[in-house]
Amino acid sequence: MNRAALTNTPVVKSLLRSRWPQLFLRALTLGVFLLAILAGILGTPVGNRNIAIVLVWIAWWGLLALLAVPLFGRGWCNICPIPMPGEWLQQGSLLGPRGKGLGLGKRWPNPLRNIWIQNGAFLLLALCSAVVLTEPKVSAWVLAGFLLVAIGASLVFERRAFCRYLCPVGGYIGLYSQASPLELRVVDASVCASHTEKTCYTGSSQGYGCPWQVFPGGLVKNTNCGLCMECLRTCPHDNLSLNVRSFGADLDVPTGRKLDEAYKAFILLGSAMIYAAVMLGPWGQLKALAYGVGTLPWLGYALGFLLVTLVIIPGSFWLVSMLGQVLAGNKDAFKGRGVKKAFTSLAYTLVPLGMTAWIAFTLSFIFANGSYILPSLSDPLGFGWNLFGTAGMGWTPYLSGIVPFMQVIVLLVGLAWASRTALKIARQLASQARLPQEAARRMALPVVAFCLAITILLFQLLIA
């Protein structure tokens, strides 16, 4: 597989190694984040005039879903402000290992070393999102809550426990970062094998041991690499490289496929579809249910949401993945852990499908509501300021004639990509079961049909 090492360029490498550009960006995002919290609490309760909504849920989310994750994977996690205050307290320094940090430094409990809590946190946020995404005060308290939980996690546990196991958005970024064309990997694994100190994990005077609790020498997927560049600083052999590669390269890797990640894929795909129905659909009753957070009707909506994301989509996918095994004649799939393996592996087909579903969903509101950004930058708290002379700009939907075509293209790309991924995974499973490659096609067929059905449903929800 072709890879171009960005770190072969000296300027890029020194920029990545230096802590100053990173600190600058982190401080800037933290400033904007704190301003958003302040705006949400003190500013106007009108969502489209308050940066707690406009900057966070329109501008930031738009950039994250449309550009940051598809192109840079976990690049955002590098400069995300939420874990920074906790990490600085934990490390006792802003510029590398110098001071004595605070905190208990406990290990994250072994049974919880997965993303089930993250999945739950995402679902909780998703169930309340109609309110969180529109009411500045609620949004601000949720953001402040993230900050406080992240600080708490940093002071109790070692490294970035919040990002790795708790952050609701982190699960989204981590899963879809597998599709991105950017990766941080070791250049030569044998160098790591002979390096007894493993400073990339334990730390050195040049930097901290991997804050994400990953041994870079064994890194094969982007999922848990926060691109923080600490290993680039701590490796004495200059054995790490930031590469540009083909899209979705991690999806071809047969190892490290887990049920919690598979469920993340189901949850994210289901959430994109439900969001499209609630926020873009013509069903006022459904909207009212979603907005009535805490009420009895909302409880029904929440149960429906959970049923779709945790039972119906995974259940249907289980059926199609098992049908694929039957069609392929893969008897191994029904022995021991075979069922789980086939189900979990094929679920990664939904990574490109889900990511493009989110892109298509985001396209539908980013251009429609993007014109709120400039006015709210001029008057970030809705107090009547006009810092940049843009406060009076009215709402204008952009590219409304083109967006549906963009969505069609994105969804078709997602379908093609998912189908190709399904076939690749089926080939791996067939090969492991010593089945002919012809069987792989039969194995992939029901999964591709499932993806097609989902795509048609998305067409209906987003475009039709």
Place this chain on the structure above:
Amino acid sequence: MRSSRLALGLLFILALGLPLFAASWRWWDLRSGVVEVHARMPDAGGWSPASIRVPAGEALRLMLTSDDVMHSFAIGQSASPVIDLYPGKPVETTLQFDEPGKYTFYCTRWCGPDHWRMRGTIEVTGDANIQTGAAEQPLYLTLGLDIDAHHEASTLPQQRPSVVRGAALGLVLPDKYLALDYYRLHSPEQVWNDLRGELFSKELDDQQVWDLVALVWQFHASSGDAESSQQLYARDCAACHGEAGAGDGVFAHVLGAASETGDMHARQTPADFTGAAHMLGASPALLHGKIVRGGMGTGMPYWGPIYTDDQAWALVSRLYEFQFEVEDK
């Protein structure tokens, strides 16, 4: 050590600088003496603050903003223009009151069924005695009228009385009927009874007498500002009473639903101005009283502190227009 200080400085400037800058600016804004007034739908609190004090002759700087839907800011019995308030878009205005007293500010946009409750007061302090409401007592109080009493007309016209047909009779009405006091104190039915008793109407049939009643109304209605009364009706009355006065405005169903509870002190269905018995039995003084006093819990707001006396009388004339035909059909 130097780099650590630099890093700390960078962090302080960027991470804390932005929010601190915003907070300081805000503090400075509030210190500058501007009064921030938030408009919210009445269910969510209405005006906040709902009462403001300012010394007479001093400039009152207001920063007006809507926190939910579109509202507007107007001051009762005043010629100052209405200011529209769009959600989240603050507007600054400066007012000055030279006379001490209590002034009512209110919303003129149909922001919700309880829109009428969006009232606040500006208390202007000074040496003179503080006056509340209109300077003089409304006519219905002076007359001791029970404006809640039954006032249905027992004699009704066959068809809508017509000003044009009344004028075509070519009769000169006695001065009594053209006197303002007479007009205000008598319901159309009473005017009809009085006219019916006149010698000059012996030859006329009952409908023709009703046409003369329309002529009497027209004589007094034309002395007011018809355009202004149309605008006032459309702005302040039509939401409940309907554009055509049939009591079927956009908020009527809310009031109607409440009235079904049977509680007489709760909201009532809006009055139907097209109902002949109800309207032709009501004197202008009675209708004026209902407008300035309101419905006392029925959902009909009180307009005394909002309208000038001329506006209230003009609106009374407008209400009779639902009973009288002005143009020939």
